[in-house]
Each structure stands twice: as structure tokens, then as C-alpha cells.
Amino acid sequence: MPDRSHSIVVCDDVSFAWPDGTEVLYDISAVFGSGRTGLIGANGAGKTTLLKLMAGRYSPTSGSIAVSGSVGYLPQHLTLETQETVADLLGIRTKIDALAAIESGDVDPKHFDTIGEDWDIEARARAALDDIGLMDIDLARTVGTLSGGESILIALVGLQLGEHDVVLLDEPTNNLDRETRATLYETITRWRGTLIIVSHDVTLLDLMDNTAELHTGSLTIFGGNYSAYIDYLQQEQAAAEQSLRTAEQKLKTEKRQRIEAETKLARRKRFGNKAFENKREPKMIMKLRKQQAQVSAGKLRDEADDKVLVAREEVDELSQKVRADKHIRIHLPDPEVHNLRRLVEFQQPDARPVIIQGPERVAITGRNGSGKTLLIERLLSNDHSEASCISGTSYTDRIGYLPQRLDHLDDEITMLEAFRLAAPHAESEHIRAQLARFLFRADTVKQKIGELSGGERFRIALALLLLAEPPNELLILDEPTNNLDLKTIQEFVEALNTYQGALIIVSHDDVFLRQINIDTWLHLDAGGLHRSDGPSGT
Template identity: 60%
Template sequence: MSITHQPSVVLSDVSFSWPDGTPALDHISAAFGTGRTGLVGANGTGKSTLLKLITGELIPVAGTVTTNGAVGYLPQNLLLTTEVTVSDLLGITDKTDALRAIEAGSVETRHFDALDEAWDFEVQARAALDNVGLEKIDVDRAVGTLSGGEVVLAAVAGLRLRSSRSEGVVLLDEPTNNLDRGARHDLYAAVAAWPGALIVVSHDVTLLDLMDDTAELRLGHLELFGGGYSDYQEQVDREQAAAEQALRTAEQKLRTEKRQQTEAQTKLARRQRYARTDFVNKRRPRTIMNQRKTEAQVSAGKLRGELDEKVAAAQEEKRQQEGRIRDDTAMRITLPDLDVPAGRRLVEFSDDHGASLVLQGTERVALTGPNGIGKTRLLESLIRQARGDGSSDDGSTGTQNSVRTSAFTDRIGYLPQRLEHLDDTVSVIDTVRAAAPNSSVEQVRASLARFLFRADRVHQTVGELSGGERFRVALASILLAEPAHQLLVLDEPTNNLDLDSVDALVSALGGYRGGLIVVSHDDAFLDRLGIDTWLELQHGALRRGGL
């Protein structure tokens, strides 16, 4: 006897629009399997919206969403009060209270019901925490004492623990955004061994390659592909190559049909001139010439109609093939012309142990280290010094004034991890014009179009934008700045970028002829940047190294 497994999530002709009538999802029908599925798509396509429809937080305007069992959800921005404990995240607080009451002598039925025969829940909880690298975290610990990455991992452990007890599906929305390299690898291991259905929204290629299937949300529609992200990308690339070839064939066909139409019309015009000459010179009887004239007109009309139909069919085929080409969501970044001399000193890092690094010319530095070690603080110290807002100070954990920075240029473009420097009340175009005051409104609008801000969207205020859109405004402001920056400092730049935009950023930085400092836990992104020097920040010290 065979066992049939139901899909974990079924979407039947689902549509969703925002209260102002803006459509987000359009007649989506799909079934997510019982394994691991990566949900990908450009920023703003509705991935988080789709997850909220699956959880029931949002209700579709049409269609139905059916889930097989309970739904666990890790939101993109996990907001928790400091009083919440790890036990709460694991979902075992009720069981813990019940067990303590029973151990104290209580025989109330409600305590035994709360345990539900799961007398080994503490062992399971401990194993769940250990599996995500939180061996030293106690279940009674308040989340206010944990780092952001530890909170995310504890929440993931809780979701896995609950999903192992019952059938259902777990949804993770950008789970690696706040994780350092070590925590990411702990999460990868947990996902690789995930026991049930899992849907993951992420821009982390390493995580997405662990998936069994990939679902792409694009232009309001959902399409499923077999395999992880790399398999999906290979299939898309093959489809695009075929589409581009088909478009070239359609364009050639259209040119051929138009040429044949022109040639035929020229021949018809020539015949009509000959016929008029014969009629005027009376070379044949009038009745015969009138009959031939009528026949020629009918034949010419029929031929023109056939030619017009062929041209119209070729034009329609060309339009259809153009629709298969993906050119709708990717940023097209062009950096200003710049050439920093190879010997031009830009920044120096040093510590009290004698370690130092001088960044010169077009050198590229990856600044690494675990969360909480002080990487962001070190960069902010550098920026303050470059702007003349204060002397260089300690950039480590604050326990020792042993890590220092020295800036040798004030032309530094800084993209912080948190975009709190943006004014929510200012429009997109005015925000960027402030960084490029010598550019005309038309020039700034043209540049913003390459960052996917087109038409009236340039007049939206920053406060109306999504996280990914705010990031693109901040990125445009530093990359289009006048004069061009000699050094770019990027703190976790891939956290808010979709994969197409990451590709565009990598491509643009490939042609940037200035210095670059990048903080990132995204190994795949760093590998593509062509890093020259790896600098690891430790407690009170710097260490050169690699991954």
C-alpha cells in the first residue's frame, strides 16, 4: 500500500490587493511540497505578503489558501519584548510550569494535560538549542540579554521543535539577515536537517542552495522549479538564452516579411504603370483591358492582404518573444568615472599589538568578525574622523582603547547597516539631489530610473518606502555623489537587496576604481567582490586572514 503525502500549502487562484486598490498578487495557483522550498523574487514583488497570506495574517481578496497542519512563522523583523524568555521562544513555558507544579506535588489535571505525555520535553528543547549552536544558552534566559543573531536562532529552534511534534509548515522570512558567519553556518546545518515542510524567503544563496525546490514570485505570478537556487538559476539562464534566440529569429522573420512586402508592392506598382500605359496607347481592345484591370486589382488586393497578415503575424511573434525576456526588475548601476592612484593612502587600521593595515588606491578589504565585536562602531569612528566630527576612537568592544582608524581622505561614501540617517519626510529625488547638487533634475531622474525609481515614484517620501527601497535610495545617494567618493564603506549591503540587485551591485563595484571596505557575513557576496585583504576584528586586536 502506498502512502500519499498531501502538499504542505495549496494556493488556489489567490489574488491580493492593498486597501488603496494596488494589486500585489494576481490569480496565483501553486502547491508547496513537504520538503524545503526557497521563495525568491525581486524586492517588492510580494514575498512577505505571500507568507502572511499563508499564516492567515492577511486575507486574500479572491481564492483560497489551504495548509496541511499548523503554520510556524519567523517574521523578517523579529520584535520581542525583553521580558520574553528563550523558553517562550521554544514554546515550552507552559510545560515547564506544569512540570514544576507536578514535581511540587500538584495532581491537577490541567498540569498533566499541559505535558501531554511529553515528559522528555526538556531534553528535546536542549537538543534543539544545541542543534543551532546555542549550547551555552539557558532556557530561562531573557531575550533582552541575547544578541540579535541569538534571538533569531532561538526562535528557529523553537519552530523546529514544534514542527517535529506535528505535521505542518514553517515559514522563515530572511532568517540570516542578522546572523554572523558562525551563526549562519549553524542555521545552514539546522535547515539541512529540517524534519518537515519549510518555506524560506531569503537572498542568501548558500541557504537557498539547501532547498529541495525553488518558487519564484515575479510580476504577481508564482512559478515552481525543482532544485536549489543554483539549479533554478541555470534553468532560467537556459530559458532566457532560448528566448533571446527565439526573439532574434522572430526579428529576422519580421524583417524578411517586410522586405517581401516592399518588393511585392514595388512589382504591383510597376505593373499598374504598364497597364495604364497600355490603356492610354490602346494596345488592346478596351473590354479586354478593363477586364484585366479588374482582375489585377482583385489580385493585388488579395496579395496585399496576405502580405499584411504575414507582417502582422511576424510582429505578434516578436512581441510574444520580447515578453519572455527578463529585463523588468534589475538595477542598472553605473558608477562615476574615478581613478584613485595606486599609492594614494586612504585609511589605516592599527592596534596596540603592532598590527596595522594601510588601505591604498583600489584595494578591497573585507572587515570580518562575530556579531557584537564592534565592526560597525569601528566604521562609524572612521566616518566621524573623515567628516571632522571627532577624533578616532576605540572601535572594538569598548573594554580597551586598542583598535584605531585614521582617515586620509574626506571623500568617503558610507552605507550603514541601519538606514537611520535618511530623512523620512524628504522625497526620493530631493534626497539624492542633496548628494549631487550640481546635477539637473533630469539627470537625477534618469539616474534614479536605473535604481528602479521611475515616473512619479521619485516624489514619494522616504518614509513611504519599503526596507529594500530605502536601501536603494541610500545606495544611489553615495554612488551618485559629487564629487565621486574615493572610498566606499559598506556595512552588510546585501541584507536588503534582492538577488538581481546584488548581481548589479557586484557588477558595478567590479568597475569601481577606488578603495572599498565591506562588512558582510555573506561569503558568496564577498567571494564575488575580489577581496584583496581579509581583516578580522577580535577583542582588542586585528588579525589578517581569510574565510
């Protein structure tokens, strides 16, 4: 195994802005040495952008990034590349093509150069796929025919085959079932070299040696895992908030004393004017005393003003240390679904149908590749063509669907244009107000959907879903927590817990599923769709 103990990524005053001038990262300087680092931050903070800068996909607007050794990169939107093949995901497409060319009789030297020492690359790839349970998968198969979990798992195998010095993973546990996640966790603990992972998976983040957080364009690195960092951050914020309250109280005191000083000076002035008018002392002495009083008053005002200014500057400085993060505001409409209203029926050969009615909350679980997404697609299309397969019938056309890949969005149009297509009769002010609830404000609504981060893409998809009028009676969500930051997941949970319609959720995120109070757990495997007791009973 190659020695990767000296692998390193150095960021030197790195800044990045989009072509329209929107700044994302500001003067970031950091060193990522050998070891595991979890990169966290709110959606849109620039985590994916920073990884792409390290991977050489983007160039900094200013500053530089130096990387020692080869770089392997797992992109966030991997599952959107539906035309990519398994060989592409493994990173061996050119070598496989070169081998095929040589076997067909083409002895061009470039093919031999491409293969190098990897004459057994196909056999090694097949063995690696066998190890993760994908024994019969064809190297020419496309991403569009794979489940999201299968795609990510294959790409991770490719990174291992590549033996890179620096590996960058963007949300690697998205779509992975719990068994595969456990395998990934074990693999991560044994990984050598520099590993930087963007994730919202707390279990994974707690396996990291270090935590790096992007917040308001700046980067903070902490020597510990995610839970340790959150404990530190909470203590720091509590101290900062206490200091801010003390400074604000001091500012109030200084302002009050400034007013009291003005009152005292006004009283002195009235007394002096009265004495001058009554001519109690010689005129020359009276003028001298007036001048002295004016100088004294000026000094007193200056001193009071200086104290107020210093107190205000302290408040401003401490305010910068206290976080006031913006949050999305999701308000789901009430579709008024009656408890006895039948909404969905799943039919399956040689088994009783599964019926969903009223505002029932249903979770569908199962291994990667078991057909969960296919089951949802057959339900939405009312496809009963294959008698041997599970099919579904919906009894309502008021269904909102959030697909796993989020590939139903047009990357070439702006958010504003997407909303106008979804709500052609809505006024522009109403559309902008809806977007503002999801933190898309001002000119950001003119940003193309293809330029959005995974979390931003989810927010716009969800916002479009909630524009439905009349409100959807059933929401079907396929891996909805993919790419969401931890704060947004919590807000999403709170919103779903106020929703009065029916929910069908396909997810491997057990923590999320338990938080939204699932009524019915369904598990899909080779034996069909059957009820279970949840993750512990599947």
C-alpha cells in the same frame, strides 16, 4: 515528533496590489506540499509579499490562500525590530510572562491556559540556546543589543520550538557567520513539513527540493534545486531567443515580399492604364479586365497583409518568452585617494595598530557577536573611552556608511523626500535621474521607504550614499549583500570593482568578498583584530 507529511499551502488565483493600485502579484495558483522550496526572484518581484500572504500578515486583493496546520514565519526585517526581546524572537514571551505571573502568586486561569503543557518552556529554550552557543544570553535582552546573526539564529530556534507545520523563512542566512550557516544547512536538510525559503544564498537554495520563481508578477515552479533550475532556464531562454530571431527574420521576409507585391501591382496598373489609353481592345473588354485586375490586386494585398500580421503576432508572442530584465546602473565617482594617504587606524591594547591607507580594500570577518559592527561604530564615532577595547581613528570626514540593519532610513518619508534631504540643492530632474539609475521611476519615487522590500531598501540606501559631494574617500559597508537578489549582487560587485576609493567591508559572504578583490583580510575574535589569509585562514 508530530507528523507533518500532509502539511500544504494552496494559492488559488491570488492577486495583490498596494492601496495606491500598484499591482505586485497576478492570478497566482500553486500548491506547496511537504518538502523544501526555494522562492527566488528579482528585488521587488513580490517574494516577501507572497510569504506575508501565506503567513496571514497580508490579505489577497483577490483569490485565496489555504494553509493546513500552524505557520511559523521569519521576517526579512527582523533585525529592525530593535525593541523585541529574546523571548519574543523565540515566540515564548506570553508563556514566560504567564509563568512569572503564577510564580508571583497570580492564579488567574488565563495564565494556565496560556502555558498549556509547556511548563518547561523556559528550560527547553535555555537548552536550545545553549546548543547554538548562546549560553549566557538573557531572555529579556533586546534585539537592538544583539548582532544581526544572533537575532536571526535565535528566531530560527524559536521556529523549531514552535514545531510548526508550515515554516516560511525570508533571507534566513543574512548576517550568519560561516559556522552558523553550516549549522543552518544541516538543520534545513532535516526539517519536516512544508518549508518555503526566500534567499539569495546559492548553497542554501541548492538544498531545496523545488524552486519557485516570481517574475513579472507570475509564479513558475520547477521540480529541482536552484542550480538545476538555472540550467533549465538558460536552455529555455536560448531556445526562445533562437525562435525569436527566426520569427523576426520571417517578419522581415514577409514585409519585403509585401513591398515586392506592391511594386508588381503598381507595374501592372501602369501597363493596364497605358493599354486603356491606347485602346488596343474593345472598351467593354478593357473595363472587365480592369475590374478583374483590381480584384486580383486586392486579394494579393490581403494575402500579403495577413502574412505580415501573422509573422508580427508570432514575434510578439515569442518576445514575451524572452526575458529583458532591467538592471541597476551604478557608477561610483573617483574620490582621487593617493596611495600613501592614511585613512583609518585601529588601535588595540597590547598589539600593533592596524593602518588602512590609499584605495585599500579591507574585509573584516569574525563570528556572530564578536563585535564587528561595534568596532565600526566606535571608528565612526572616534570612541576611545574604553582603554580595554579596540578603537579606531579616521583621518577623513569623507566616509560613506551603509549599516547592517539599514535602520538609519526614515520609514515615514518617501524616496523622493529622502533624496531631497540628502541633496537639498539638487534639482528635481537630477534627483529623478539618480533614482531612475536604481530602477525607481515615475510615481514609484513617491512610495514610502517603510513599504520597500529588503533589496529596494538597500538600493535606496546605496543611492543616497552615492549622492555625497565631494565623493566619499572611504566606503564602510556592513553586510551589504543582505536581501539582494543574485543579479543585483553581481552588478554591485562590478560597481565596487570600478571604485577608486578605500573599502572596509564587514561580511560573511565569502563568494562576494572574493569577487571584489580584497587586499587585506582582518579577523576579529577575543584575541583582537589581526590579519589573516581570508576565509580559509580564519
